[in-house]
Amino acid sequence: MNEFVHLHVHTEYSLLDGACRIEDLISRVQSLGQNAVAITDHGVMYGVAEFYKKAKEKGIKPIIGCEVYVAARSKLQKEHGIDSKYGHLILLAKDNAGYKNLLKIVSDAFIEGFYYKPRTDMQTLAQYADGLIALSGCLAGDVQRMILEGNSDGALEKALEYRDIFGSDFYLELQDHMLEEDKSVIQGLMRISEQTGIELVATNDVHYIDKPDAYIQKVLMCISMNKSIYEDNPLTFQKDEFYIKSYGEMHELFEYIPKALSNTVKIAESCNVTLDFESMHLPHFHLKKGKDSFEYLKQLCYDGLERRYGRRDIHTQRLDYELSVIRDMQFVDYFLIVGDFVGYAKSNGVAVGPGRGSATGSIVSFCLGITDIDPMKYGLIFERFLNPSRASMPDIDIDFCVERRQEVLNYVIKKYGHQCVAQIITFGTLAARAAIKDVGRVLEISYSTVDAVSKHFPTKPGITISSVLENDNELQKKYEGNEDVRKLIDTALRVEGYPRHGSTHAAGVVITEGPVSDYVPLSKNDDIIVTQFQKNEVEQLGLLKIDFLGLRNITVIDKTEKLIQSTEPNFKIEEIPDDDKKTFDMISEGNTFGVFQLESPGMRKMLTRLKPCSMNDIIAAVSLYRPGPMESIPQYLKNRLNPDSIVYKTEKLRPILSETYGCIVYQEQVMQIAREIAGYSYGHADVLRAAMSKKKYSVMENERRLFIDGAVKNGISKEIAKSIFEEMSEFARYGFNKSHAAGYAVIAYRTAYLKANYPSMFMAALLTSVIGNIPKIKEYIAECQRLGINVLPPDVNRSKNIFYADENGIYYSLGAVKNVGRKLAEKISIEREKNGIYSDYADFIARLSGDELNRRAVEYLVKCGAFDSFGFSRRHMLSVYDKVMADVILEKKRESESQLSFFDDGSQIEYNPDYFSMPLDEFDISKKLAMEKDSLGLYLSEHPLRQYASVYKNEKYSKISALNSDNIGRVKIFGIIDSIRVISTKQQKDMAYISVEDITSSIDVVIFPKTFEVFKTQLEVGEFVEIEGELSTRDGEAYQLKCMSLRFINKDDLLEKYKKIYLNFVSETTQTYRKVLKLLQSYPGDTVCVFHFADTGKTVTTVNRLTVKPEYSLIKELEAMLGQENIVIK
DSSP states (O other): OOSOOBOOBOOTTSTTTOBOOHHHHHHHHHHTTOOEEEEOOBSOOTTHHHHHHHHHHTTOEEEEEEEEEEESSOTTOOOTTGGGOEEEEEEEEOSHHHHHHHHHHHHHHHHTTOBSBOEEOHHHHHHTOTTEEEEOOSTTBHHHHHHHTTOHHHHHHHHHHHHHHHGGGEEEEEOOSSOHHHHHHHHHHHHHHHHHOOOEEEOOOBOBSSGGGHHHHHHHHHHHHTOOTTSOOTTSOSSSOOBOOOHHHHHHHHTTOHHHHHHHHHHHHHOOOOOOSSOOBOOOOOOOTTOOHHHHHHHHHHHHHHHHHSOSSSSHHHHHHHHHHHHHTTOHHHHHHHHHHHHHHHHTTOOBOSOOGGGGGOHHHHHHTSOOSOTTTTTOOGGGTOOTTSOOOOOOEEEEETTTHHHHHHHHHHHHOGGGEEEEEEEEEOOHHHHHHHHHHHTTOOHHHHHHHHTTSOOSTTOOHHHHHHHOHHHHHHHHHOHHHHHHHHHHHHHTTOEEEEEEEEEEEEEOSSOGGGTSOEEEETTEEEESSOHHHHHHTTBEEEEEEEEHHHHHHHHHHHHHHTTOTTOOGGGSOTTOHHHHHHHHTTOOTTSTTTOSHHHHHHHHHHOOOSHHHHHHHHHHSSTTGGGGHHHHHHHHHOGGGOOOSSGGGHHHHGGGTTOOOBHHHHHHHHHHHHOOOHHHHHHHHHHHHTTOHHHHHHHHHHHHHHHHHTTOOHHHHHHHHHHHHHHHTTOBOHHHHHHHHHHHHHHHHHHHHSHHHHHHHHHHHTTTOHHHHHHHHHHHHHTTOOEEOOOTTTOOSSOEEETTEEEOOGGGSTTTHHHHHHHHHHHHHHHOOOOSHHHHHHHHBTTTBOHHHHHHHHHHTTTGGGSOOHHHHHHHHHHHHHHHHHHHHHHHHHSOOTTTTTOOOOOOTTTTSSOOOOOOHHHHHHHHHHHHSSOOSOOTTGGGHHHHTTTTOOOGGGOBGGGOEEEEEEEEEEEEEEEEOTTSOEEEEEEEEOSSOEEEEEEOHHHHHHHTTTOOTTOEEEEEEEEEEETTEEEEEEEEEEEEOOHHHHHHTOOEEEEEESOTTSHHHHHHHHHHHTSEEEEEEEEEETTTOOEEEOTTTOEEOOOHHHHHHHHHHHOGGGEEEO
16 A cells, blocks of 8 residues: 555535546546545545446545534534534445445435535434544534634544544544644644544545646536636635645645554555445345245236236247246346336326337236237347346336326335335536536626527537537637637536536336345435435446336326227227228328327438338337438338348348348347357347447457357358348447337327327327427427317316317316416316306306415416406406405405305305496407417417418418428528517627517527617517528427528518409308408408309409408408418418
8 A cells, every 4th residue: 555545535426516537536546656545525425336446447445435514413403503513524434334334324414414414413423333434524524623713622522522433443634735724723633632642644635636626626616606716705715735645745744743644544454345246136025925936926927928818828938938037037026026016007097108128028028017018029039138148137117107107106115115215316417508608607708608609519418518619610710719718618628527416317216125225325305315326336236226217108198098088988098909090191191290209300201201001110210210220211211112122141131131121220130130140049149239239349359250150150151241240230339129119119109099090189188298388389289280170278167277178179278377377277177067167257266266366367367368258358357356356355254254155055246246337348469469478378369470371371481390400501481579688799799589480380590790780679579570591400400590681571561562362262152252242342452352263163353343451350350251271362
């Protein structure tokens, strides 16, 4: 062991405080010739597993520890002021018993002691002191703090308390960061040591790797505290001495007390924790005494075999093989546990997905009801899921209805005990775009500069600053030509990827035999107990991890099914035919907007070429449409159209690749090729697949030789064998798991079936699933309009908390109205079902008045038209609310005083006759639409642009919803300004970001300073604009338009510039024709009308006889009489 070991180190997992990336830390320690190093993050053990593995890989001894917070009193006392104070203490695990005790202390500090920080106390330390070494900590340690306060007696007493707990394993910690406080603390600690015999140890309070990194650590601290780096901040370090120092540097500081240095080595030598990444720690499924778990599993599977296939003597060889593998790999209880909670979900009406991931390839999973996809029908391979040649935990992910997932989790917690179940932590990191924005704020770089730079970074996963900078020429120019931009990017590069906060993994759950804190440290996110290790580390430590996924599409299917069952009680989604022509016709036409996995523009385009006609085609589509396999789509489509032209390198490939027209599409096909061509077992073939997909070149070279030798033995030439292996290697890098694709395809087919056969109910459920997401609601309403489904405004006597479909169309959700919310929406619906419909506006207020109903909620219900059916104008209802509410309050007061009520005899409130005696006129159409937009976030009953639909469809405008990567270049749109945001550039010139929407969708438009200067006085929300610009796309979809030219359109002139109105009639003799003539005469103007009569084919022009002014109201009335399709304006 070297002459000095760092025992006080904060890694990146001292969130936004430590700036030591673990890999860099280990490398630095190694370069200094130090053979060991500790991890002691603030109150947490987040980084321990990663630290341990990386240290071991580099030959560095890992010392596991934590700097805990010690409560001023009991950890259970949480009184503001006195209990807001806490002391720091370093704990290091000597052995595995000490490590286990450290897990308990750190977990308990979160679960029981959290108050501002996770706190332990002296009693807990005494309970779990065995196997632990304690150091008195930094200046914030209790002993040091008392010395600084001049309380020498208190410091001595506290030091003796710690010695009573830890004995000779308690050390007084000396630190010297060139701070004035350090000098007096060192003197005080040395005095205590002399008085008590407690040994001294020298540490450096490490927060970053090298001295220059002090700047980055300060940036991280400022990000955490939302401060500028230029502000005075007492919480940031005043010196730059908190780095990994060499032995020479530490010796120079503490040469007067060499034992304090040698004690670091002594402590390191006594710390010998080993983490076990080989063993598995699976819980047991509890059965009645004497019952064998394997026999019970076998019985359940054979019962399931009969239920699934109608007999017990089919596929028994496959089932028995899988059962034997499961038994030999000791996963029997795993399958029983999963089968049990999935069975609970299904028996309690919780919707469960048909299967996800490689578990779909197991007939045991199918027979247990864990999955609903027959692996035999689709040729799915068990070894892709569970491979006896590759010892690893099985991975079963389950999709549940997103609204009821927690019910299943609660069942598991109740069954196995709350101490034995925990969810899994995940970390939000400073991703590229976030790093740019946070650093810009900390460095006080102008908003416009930061905003302009950040827009170069998409928010999708995997984007890094360096990759974007390398490939974005425009960004490179900014970087090279602007000092602020360079400083911004250089700093952001250094903080990118740091974890910034812990949160709860969306799905991961751990189940253990004993308390979870026996195996991993725990923390708490809100009220949810989570592991402090991430999911991969949890699995590597041999714990049972299952993903309880909440999938929105499962909820959509479930809600649609329930709506259908209101009229077709026997309908079950599991029993729909898998060859429905209507469904496949819809898919082949690309009308899959809203269909799981099939709704992106690129996918819809591919489907129109693929023309799927079977479930296997959908499985292939799901597998092909992703990066990598996309390259095979042209060949796949070509071969599909011309199957006779497919040439196989050997006939042995035909049965494997014929279903995918000669192309390798699935990972399972790689395994089948290895088995049939080279004689591999499926287990060995899966090892080959894994090596190819993970680019394990050393393994692949050995496998290449084995594959070629095996192929030659099977009568295949060496050249062909080499060629097949190369093709497999290339594909396996990005190939998709067929089992997983099959699970996706079944959900895709089910949603497509519902859309094709029950469109109103499906779209209602789909809309419900995106409440709160206005852009998605807009898109789905547009799809409803395309399908001919009316989406009706909210109505307090028809609407529910959800979007609800009946024979009239889909009623807009009351819960989606601004300022109403789910609780009040449910109350409105429940009250109506219980006591009958609301007779009028005042009756509604009287029956609903209370905690949930307030002025704001009523105002927005009026604005969106939810009371329109009562026959009063919205203006009038808004004006009388206060009067009605005052009478309701008065009546309730009388009721409470007399215990008698006007409700006692079932009568309703006797309204003040003044409420409605003098009706107020309605708002004009533009005001009503504005109110509707305010209350719903969108235009529903009408769109301000719809009156001009027949006009602007004659111009060459692009629909915003249709803009995608196919439209790259200049496009022209016509729309209404929805919002405006003005910012200043670094040159102090104003520019704007505006949102423009047409009938179909909306898009952000950038207006640069030069254009903004010209039009800034005209830019107002609600103005009509024609914009030509350069389209930017992200992930194939439009997201921004850079304005090149802008033209404001006068609404009054928009219709008048057109010279003819073309009207189509059934016949000249109809009453409709006579009504239209009368209507036209009431709008005199200069526009000519052209009539066409379908029965005679005659066309009549009204020049010199009848010319009109095409006002909005005229067009609306004509559309109502004739239908929009029978009116054309040119």
